[in-house]
Structures are given as structure tokens and as C-alpha cells.
Amino acid sequence: MKTYLLPSIKITIILLVILSGLYPLAIAAIGKLTPGGGDGVTVTLNGKVVGYANIGQKFTKDKYFWGRPSAADYKADAGAGSNKGPSNADYLKDVKAKIDTFLKHNPGVTTAQIPSELVTYSGSGLDPDISPDGARIQVARVAKVRNLPAGKVLALVNQHVEQPLWGLFGPAKVNVLQLNVALDQLK
Amino acid sequence: MNTEYAGIIFMYLATVALAIPLGKYIAKVFNGEKTWLDFMAPLERLIFRFSGIDTKKEMNWKQHLFALLSVNVLWLFYAFFCLLFQAHLPLNPDGNPNQTPDLAFNTALSFVTNTNLQDYSGESGATYYTQLFVFMFLHFVSAATGVAAMMVVFKAMKDKVTDKLGNFWDYLVKAITRLFLPLSFVVAVILAFNGTPTSYKGKDTVIGLQGDTIHVSRGPAAGMIAIKQTGTNGGGWFGANSAHPLENPNYVTNMAENMSIMIISISLVFALGYYLNKKKLSWVIFGVMTVGFLIMVFPSVTAEVNGSPYLHQLGISQTTGAMEGKEVRFGPAASAYWGINTTVTSNGSVNAMHDSMMPVSGMAQMFDMMVNCFYGGVGVGFLNFYIFIIIAVFISGLMVGRTPEFMGRKIEAREMKIASLIALLHPFIILVGTALAAYMLVHFPNANWATKPSAWLNNPGFHGFTEMLYQFTSSAANNGSGYAGLTANNIFWNVSTGMVIFVGRFFPIIGPLAIAGLLANKKFIPESAGTLKSDSTTFGIMIFSVIIIVAALSFFPALALGPIAEHVSIK
Numbered sequence: 001m002k003t004y005l006l007p008s009i010k011i012t013i014i015l016l017v018i019l020s021g022l023y024p025l026a027i028a029a030i031g032k033l034t035p036g037g038g039d040g041v042t043v044t045l046n047g048k049v050v051g052y053a054n055i056g057q058k059f060t061k062d063k064y065f066w067g068r069p070s071a072a073d074y075k076a077d078a079g080a081g082s083n084k085g086p087s088n089a090d091y092l093k094d095v096k097a098k099i100d101t102f103l104k105h106n107p108g109v110t111t112a113q114i115p116s117e118l119v120t121y122s123g124s125g126l127d128p129d130i131s132p133d134g135a136r137i138q139v140a141r142v143a144k145v146r147n148l149p150a151g152k153v154l155a156l157v158n159q160h161v162e163q164p165l166w167g168l169f170g171p172a173k174v175n176v177l178q179l180n181v182a183l184d185q186l187k
Numbered sequence: 188m189n190t191e192y193a194g195i196i197f198m199y200l201a202t203v204a205l206a207i208p209l210g211k212y213i214a215k216v217f218n219g220e221k222t223w224l225d226f227m228a229p230l231e232r233l234i235f236r237f238s239g240i241d242t243k244k245e246m247n248w249k250q251h252l253f254a255l256l257s258v259n260v261l262w263l264f265y266a267f268f269c270l271l272f273q274a275h276l277p278l279n280p281d282g283n284p285n286q287t288p289d290l291a292f293n294t295a296l297s298f299v300t301n302t303n304l305q306d307y308s309g310e311s312g313a314t315y316y317t318q319l320f321v322f323m324f325l326h327f328v329s330a331a332t333g334v335a336a337m338m339v340v341f342k343a344m345k346d347k348v349t350d351k352l353g354n355f356w357d358y359l360v361k362a363i364t365r366l367f368l369p370l371s372f373v374v375a376v377i378l379a380f381n382g383t384p385t386s387y388k389g390k391d392t393v394i395g396l397q398g399d400t401i402h403v404s405r406g407p408a409a410g411m412i413a414i415k416q417t418g419t420n421g422g423g424w425f426g427a428n429s430a431h432p433l434e435n436p437n438y439v440t441n442m443a444e445n446m447s448i449m450i451i452s453i454s455l456v457f458a459l460g461y462y463l464n465k466k467k468l469s470w471v472i473f474g475v476m477t478v479g480f481l482i483m484v485f486p487s488v489t490a491e492v493n494g495s496p497y498l499h500q501l502g503i504s505q506t507t508g509a510m511e512g513k514e515v516r517f518g519p520a521a522s523a524y525w526g527i528n529t530t531v532t533s534n535g536s537v538n539a540m541h542d543s544m545m546p547v548s549g550m551a552q553m554f555d556m557m558v559n560c561f562y563g564g565v566g567v568g569f570l571n572f573y574i575f576i577i578i579a580v581f582i583s584g585l586m587v588g589r590t591p592e593f594m595g596r597k598i599e600a601r602e603m604k605i606a607s608l609i610a611l612l613h614p615f616i617i618l619v620g621t622a623l624a625a626y627m628l629v630h631f632p633n634a635n636w637a638t639k640p641s642a643w644l645n646n647p648g649f650h651g652f653t654e655m656l657y658q659f660t661s662s663a664a665n666n667g668s669g670y671a672g673l674t675a676n677n678i679f680w681n682v683s684t685g686m687v688i689f690v691g692r693f694f695p696i697i698g699p700l701a702i703a704g705l706l707a708n709k710k711f712i713p714e715s716a717g718t719l720k721s722d723s724t725t726f727g728i729m730i731f732s733v734i735i736i737v738a739a740l741s742f743f744p745a746l747a748l749g750p751i752a753e754h755v756s757i758k
Contacts, residue, residue, distance in 0.1 A: 004257035007356065010238035012261060015363070018230070019327045020320040023368065024385075027375045027410040031385025038385035040405055040433060042393070050396050052403055054382050054432040057395045064397065068515070077281075077310045077390055077404040079427040081512045081540035083672030085650035086495045087753055096501055111502040116494060119503060120511040123430030123522075123539045129515035131507050169194035170438035171507070171518035180396055 045181050052076070056128040057177050062105060063145045064183070065130075065138050065157075067176040068117055069098060072125030082121035095119050106141045113137050129173040132161045148186065156182055191520035194438065195488070198524070202446045203453060210457025210469075216365045217338055217358070217462065227364045234360055245351035248704025251339050252697060254355040255332060259299055259693075262325060266295035269321045270313075279314035280389025281404070286312065293681035293688075298322055300692035301329035301420055301564060303535055303667035304658075304684060306676040308426030310404040315387060322422055323411040327371075330418030330451075331362035333566025336696045337455065338362075340573060341462050343703035344594045347711045352704070366451065367418055374413035377443045382436035383409040408434060416447035419564040421535030421667045429525075429538040430514055441517050441538060445525055448534045452562040455569055467722035472572065474724075475731045476531075479561035483527045483551040490545040491523035496757050512543030523548055530555035533564030535667025542645065542654065542670040546757075549653055549670075550750035556664035557742045558734055559613065564665060567692075570699040572730075575737070576721075577606040577702060579730040583719050592718060596706040609698035613663055614741035616687045620659035621745065625652065627679065638677040645672025649756070653749035658684060663691035 031038025041053040051057050058074040059066045071082035084091035098119040099111060115134045117127075135157045143150040160179045164170045215222050235242055246254065269276065270291035274284050286294060290306055297304045298321065307313060313322070335358035342352045379385045384405040391403045408424035412434055415422055425431040435441055456476065460469025491513075494505030508519025517525070522539035529536055530552040541552060555561060560571035576593065581603050584591025591598040624643075627634065632641035644651035654670040661668055662684040669675065675684070712718075720726060 004254050005261070007238045007240050008254075008258040008261045011234065011240065011258070011356065011360075012265065014234050014237045015328065016320060016324055018234075019363070019368070020324045023372070024319055024323070024407045024410040027372070027379060028385045028387065028407055030376055031379045031409065034379050034382075034385070036382065036384075038379060038409075039388055040384045040391070040403065041382050045396070049393050051393055051401065052391075052433075054436045055401075055403060056432070057397065057401065058399060059397060061397060068510075074399075075402070077402040078308065079310070079425060079431050080308070081427065081430065081543065081671065083540050083542035083645050083670070084511065085542060085646035085653075085672070085753075086497055086509070086511065086545055087648070087650055087757070088646045091646075092497055092501070095498065099501060099503060112504055114503045115507050115510075116498055116503055116505045117507050117510040117513075117515055120498075121543075122510075123512045123514050123537075123543075124425075124427035124432060126427070126432050127514045127516075128432055131515060133504075133506070164190040165194070165438040165442075167190075169190055169197060169442070170521060171191055171515065173515050177396065184396070 043177060043181055045184060050181065051177050053175070053178065054128055056126045059176065059180065062141055064180045065135055065142060065176050066118070067130055068122045068127045069120065070125040071121045074126060076126055079124040079126045081123045081125060084121070106138060108140060109137050128175050128177060130176055132157070132172050132174055135174045135179065142183070152186070156186065191492070191518045194442070195520050195524040198442055198445055202449045205446070206450050206453035207457050209450065209454035211461045213366065213454060213458040214461030216361055217341070222365070224365050224369060231360055231364050235356070238356070240356045242354045242357040245353055246355055247350040248339060248343070248352060248700050251352060251355045252700055255336060255696070256693070259332065262328065263295055263299045266298060266321045266325060267291050269317055270294055273314045273317045276314065276316045278316040278319070278387070283311055283314050289678045289681040290676055293685040296685045296688050297667065298325040298422060299329060300665050300688050301333060301418070301533070301567070302662065302665040302688045302692070303415070303420050303422030304662055304669065304688065305422055305426070305667070306681060309424050310426055315406055318411060318424060319407065323414060326411065326414040326418050326420040326422065327363055327367055328359070330367055330414070330420060330565045331359045333564055334362035334366070334455070335359045335566070336700060337566035337569050340570065340699055340703040341459060343707035345463055346707065349707055350704070352707065367414060370417045370447070370451070371410065371413035374417060374443055374447050375409045378409040378412055378440055381440045383412060383433055383440065385409045405433070412444070413447070415536060416444045416534065417451055419448065419452060419532045419534040421529065423536055429536045430540065435538055437516055441521060445521070445528055448528050448532055448536070449562060451565050452532045452568050455565065459569070465722060471722050471724065471727040475727050476561045478731060479558065479734070480527070480531050483531065483555055483561070484524060487527055487548040487551045488520050488523040490547040491519040495545065509545060512540030514539065526552050527555060529668055530666060531561040531563070533559060533568065533664055533666050535661065537668050540671055541657070541668060542672040546750040546753040549657065550746055550754070552668070553657055553660050553746065553750070554738065554742070556660045556666050557613070557617070558738045559664045560734070567665070567696065571695060573699045574606050574609050574695070575730055575734050577602060578610060579726070579733045580719065580721070582733060583726070583729050587719070589717055592712060593706070593721060595711045595713065596709045597712065602702045602705055605698050605702050609695055610737055612694055613691065616690055617659045617663045618741070618745060620662070620683055620687050621656045623683065624655045624659070624679070636677050636679060638674045640679070643674050645674070649749055649753040653753065656745055656749050659687060662687040665692050
């Protein structure tokens with residue numbers, strides 16, 4: 001046993017120092033050079049931090065664009081999905097209710113126009129994004145509440161559409177928090 | 188939608204393109220040839236000198252096993268006690284509590300075995316100490332354990348007659364210093380520059396735009412996320428794993444992480460060819476694995492991109508696909524693709540919630556784990572494949588009426604018995620575990636546990652059964668992904684899956700090592716006209732058939748009760 005146990009203990013100690021001690025410290029040192037300095041990238045409005053760029057927030061007021069439903073109520077220290085299966089009857093009722101709520105707040109929009117991400121829970125419960133269409137169908141509501149011309153709000157949405165990576169890979173999207181911050185800055 | 192397809196095609200091709208030279212490099216490392224990472228040599232010498240290890244002392248297969256098991260048992264105890272008392276250890280800025288004994292048992296086993304089933308959430312169930320000094324440490328060493336075991340089998344195939352199969356510690360350390368550490372470093376830096384936190388600061392509190400108070404969990408996550416992918420571990424920093432926007436902030440990181448999941452598993456197949464100087468054999472194995480992989484990718488991606496038939500009935504637009512449990516920045520194609528990647532490789536990290544995917548995807552993901560060798564986990568994927576090679580050789584031998592041989596050695600009753608036992612063990616622990624869970628659920632729905640069995644499942648009907656089947660499949664395959672709706676943090680699930688994880692890890696390492704060791708001691712028979720060519724397409728088809736028959740026969744009834752039944756009941 002001594003042939004194996006003693007080297008096992010010693011190699012564990014030194015590997016702990018290298019892998020768990022030094023390696024993350026080196027990454028943290030490099031992290032200082034990144035945007036956000038390794039603490040996470042924040043978003044500010046009028047000099048005040050109002051959130052993290054990558055972490056979605058709960059938007060329920062009509063004057064803001066809404067993001068995705070969250071099974072975690074957008075708690076950024078307990079992100080989680082709904083884990084509802086596609087055939088679950090209670091879940092389908094829940095989605096139906098979300099569709100109805102959305103239609104009530106957005107007169108003029110039809111069910112067929114609602115993209116699925118606006119009425120389904122995200123995987124993390126903290127999804128910061130919606131699809132460009134998901135933002136565009138909310139323009140009329142937001143413009144009306146804020147007494148802004150719809151064209152101006154639509155232009156702002158289009159300005160915030162992030163195209164696929166290098167124009168080639170992945171979906172296009174809109175970051176809801178950043179769009180809403182820009183909206184608040186709009187005069 | 189086209190850009191989404193382009194994304195996954197690019198990821199696959201780029202992974203293979205990088206895996207081939209990486210395989211060549213790995214073969215060089217373990218052949219003791221010069222490589223450009225030789226500047227790591229002083230660090231290795233320091234590790235060996237400190238540990239009092241002489242790497243020139245070669246070991247036979249039994250000595251390898253003793254070394255492997257002793258160090259793994261040590262890690263198990265270390266992890267268990269750290270988790271049990273984590274609240275009192277340093278680096279706990281968020282003030283998180285100790286893990287309960289059954290949870291610590293499950294978590295320790297899970298991480299030592301490269302499984303990373305997580306019945307806790309990283310934000311509240313672990314501390315920075317346990318994340319870095321237990322989980323991330325085990326990410327490295329459990330992956331390296333797999334590679335070291337695989338190297339023993341490689342070495343046994345390489346030399347003519349020998350019982351000297353290299354030094355376990357040498358394999359273990361080199362797998363870390365020459366492979367996992369450098370690669371993880373690169374990936375961690377990519378993550379850091381795209382917004383994954385790296386600092387040791389605890390939770391931040393901000394007031395959001397609507398005036399809500401938001402607590403944001405953070406921490407030195409980038410380094411751990413990198414090795415969780417490259418080492419096919421899968422245990423994430425945050426509970427939502429790679430669906431979490433800090434763990435996987437954008438499409439660039441998604442590509443980097445997704446490619447990291449696959450790259451080493453694929454490169455090890457090519458490493459075999461370069462190491463034995465049998466490149467054609469590598470291509471045959473790679474071909475078999477790739478066919479199996481693609482058969483799973485197509486239906487899953489199609490199902491998710493087309494959207495949920497139930498939501499179609501509600502009349503909404505599903506141009507963005509089936510979005511329940513998915514993140515907008517990845518989209519349905521990259522989420523389904525990841526789901527297959529993570530289950531073929533025994534990784535188990537997720538960028539979307541599998542529980543909410545279509546039944547076709549669930550079936551594909553479980554089938555991947557039931558086979559567990561279409562690429563497979565680092566090192567162990569090849570060991571599983573090796574078992575199927577032995578069985579295929581034996582059956583081919585019987586079919587043509589010759590003594591079966593592989594790599595110049597006769598396969599006889601003893602090797603065949605070991606191979607059959609290992610091949611049957613996997614379905615046995617999955618099906619018995621699931622049956623036991625279903626029995627408890629039906630007959631003891633109100634058993635007095637932290638979570639009553641009647642409250643285990645998050646979904647009714649066939650989907651609920653799938654949640655249980657998935658949990659045991661994932662445990663036995665050392666995968667670690669879950670149908671996360673299952674309430675698994677209670678004594679029944681923690682203990683039962685903990686035991687399945689243990690059996691599912693170490694026996695499939697012991698078996699192939701024993702076979703390879705026994706074969707290496709046998710007389711070498713030079714190839715003749717009657718030898719079954721192991722590097723031919725015919726043999727590839729033979730292996731593929733054996734895999735499909737064994738897996739399909741074992742698992743079809745269970746799959747029929749879960750995802751198949753759910754799929755055919757879609758109206």
C-alpha cells in the first residue's frame with residue numbers, strides 16, 4: 001500500500017497547488033485586462049450601474065421591452081429553467097396564459113406573430129436576449145406609452161439588432177436590457 | 188435559420204480539422220518525442236521529485252490499476268470531507284452552507300469519476316474553495332485518469348510481448364501538463380475576454396432598471412469552465428451550466444466550449460493511429476463513431492428547429508424553433524447540436540435544458556449515453572470502444588471459423604468473459620436502477636424522505652418516466668447531464684446514482700486494462716492471409732453492428748416506455 005499511497009498523497013498536494021492555486025490566479029491576472037476586469041461587464045444609466053450586460057432582467061412595465069419568461073424570476077444567484085416537458089398539459093396552459101397576457105398588453109398583435117421565445121422559459125432563467133421580431137412586435141406598445149413616434153422606436157430596435165457572428169454563424173438577437181437603457185436615454 | 192446551420196457545420200468541421208494534428212501531437216508526447224511544449228518539462232520534474240516518483244519504473248497492468256485506484260480513493264475521501272465542511276473552509280464569500288452527507292457522497296463520487304451529476308447549484312451549494320480545490324482539481328485529474336488508463340491499453344497494443352506498460356504517474360501528469368492545462372488555459376482566456384468572470388469577488392448587488400434588487404453570483408469561473416469542457420467533465424460553475432449567460436456569454440464562447448467538448452475525444456482516436464503507426468485503424472474507428480454521431484445529430488437538430496408541435500397548436504410563430512429551455516443567443520440548432528455532443532462524449536454540460544426538448548432529442552441523447560463510445564469521454568470512450576472491438580473480433584472469428592485474433596494476439600475465453608461482463612454491466616445498472624426508482628414511486632409514493640417519491644417528477648406520464656431513465660443512464664455513462672426537472676437532491680437519488688456512478692466508472696476501466704494486460708502477455712502471431720484485417724471497412728461495419736445490436740436489444744424496451752411512447756402520442 002505504501003508504494004501507492006504515499007506518492008498519491010504527495011502528488012495530490014502538489015497538483016492542488018498548481019491546478020487549483022496557480023492556474024485560476026493566472027487566469028484572474030489575465031482577466032484584469034478584459035472588459036469588466038474579470039468582475040463581469042456592467043451597464044450604466046446616467047452614471048449608475050443598472051445591471052450586468054449579459055444577465056437578463058425582469059421587465060413587466062409596458063414602457064419597457066419585455067424579455068423572456070423566467071422560471072427563476074430573474075434571480076441572478078439562482079438561475080434555472082422550467083424543465084417542463086413539451087407534452088405537459090399544465091405547462092401548455094401556462095404558455096396559453098402567457099400568450100393571452102401578451103395579446104392584452106399589445107393590442108393589434110395577433111397570436112401568429114408572437115415568436116416562441118416570448119412565451120417560453122429560457123434555459124438559464126436569465127436569458128438577456130430576444131429575437132429581432134420579438135422586439136419589433138412590442139414597438140407599438142412602447143411607443144404609445146412613451147408618446148414617441150413608432151418609427152423612432154423601431155429605428156432604435158433596429159440599431160440594437162446584433163447580427164449573427166461575423167454575419168455567418170448563429171441567430172440574430174436583441175439585448176433587452178441594453179435596448180431599454182437606450183430607450184430611457186431617448187429624448 | 189441558415190446561419191444557425193452554418194454555425195454547427197463549421198463547429199464540427201473545425202473540431203475535426205484541429206483534432207487530427209492534436210492527435211499526432213498527443214502520440215508524440217506519449218512516445219517521448221520532442222514537442223513544442225517541452226518547456227513544461229521542468230514543472231513535471233518538480234512534480235515527480237516532490238512526490239518521490241521515479242517515472243522510469245515501468246508497471247504491469249495490475250500495478251497500473253493499484254496506482255489508479257489508490258489515488259482515486261484518496262481523492263474521493265478528500266472531496267467528501269471538503270464538501271461536508273465547506274462552510275468552515277476559506278474562500279466562501281457568499282457564506283454558503285455545508286453539503287448534507289448524502290449530497291456530499293453523491294457529489295464527491297460524481298466528480299472523482301468525471302461524471303459531474305450536480306444535485307446542488309453552484310451559486311448556493313458550493314464555495315469558491317470547493318469549486319476550485321475540489322471540483323476543478325477533480326476536473327483535471329479525473330480526465331487525466333481516463334487518458335492514463337487508455338495509454339496503458341495503447342501501450343499494450345504497441346509492443347510485441349511485454350508486461351512493461353509504462354508508468355501510471357507519468358501518463359497522469361503528462362496528460363495534465365501537456366494536454367489539459369495548456370488547452371484549458373487558451374479556452375479560459377477566450378471566455379474571459381468574452382465576459383466570463385475571473386475575479387474572486389463574491390455576489391454583487393445592483394438595482395435594476397425597473398427598481399428590483401438583483402444579486403448577481405460571480406467568481407473565478409473561466410478557468411473551471413474551460414477544463415470542464417476539455418476534460419469532458421461537464422460540471423459547471425453555475426447551476427444552469429453553460430446555459431448561464433456568465434458561463435457561456437455569446438456565440439463565440441459557445442463555439443469555443445462546444446469544440447472543446449469534442450476535440451480531445453476525437454483527437455485520441457487519431458493519436459492511436461499515430462502511436463501504433465496504424466493510421467487506417469484510426470480512420471475506421473473514427474468512421475464508425477462519426478456515423479453513430481451523425482445518426483443522432485440529424486433528428487435532434489431537425490426536431491428542435493421545427494419547433495414543438497404542441498406550441499404550433501397554440502398558434503404562435505416558431506420561426507425561432509422550440510425555445511422552451513433554450514437561450515436566444517444559441518438558437519435551437521446549436522442547442523440540439525450541443526445536446527448530442529455532450530452526450531456522445533460523456534461530457535454532460537448543457538447549454539439548454541434537455542428536459543424541455545422534444546422526445547426525439549431525448550431519445551437520441553439517451554441512446555448516445557447507452558452506447559457511450561461514439562467518441563466517448565476522454566480516454567474512457569476508447570476503453571468502451573475497445574470492449575466492442577473485442578466482441579466484434581470474437582463474433583467475426585466465429586463466423587469464419589477461425590481463432591479470433593486482434594493486433595496479433597488470440598482472443599480467448601478469459602478475455603471474452605471480461606468483455607461480455609463489461610458490455611452487460613452498463614445496461615444492468617441503468618435498467619435495475621430505473622426499475623427500482625419506478626417501483627418506489629408506485630409503491631411508496633409517500634415514503635418519509637426529504638422529497639417524497641410522489642414529488643420527484645416535474646412532468647407527468649411518459650416524460651416523467653424518461654426523467655428517471657435519463658438520470659440513471661447519465662450516471663452509468665458518467666455523463667452528468669440531467670433531465671433537471673427530477674428532484675434528485677434526496678437520499679434515494681443521491682445514494683443510488685452515487686453507487687451507479689462508481690460501478691459505471693471503475694469496472695469499465697478495470698475490464699479493458701485487464702484484457703489489454705492479458706493480451707500483451709500472449710505470444711505474438713504475425714499477420715497471415717487468414718488474419719481478420721482490423722483496419723478494413725468490413726470490420727468497421729462489424730463493430731458498428733455489434734454496438735447497435737447490444738445497445739438496441741438492451742435498451743429498446745426502456746426507451747419504448749419513455750421517449751418513443753411520448754413521441755408517438757403527439758397528436
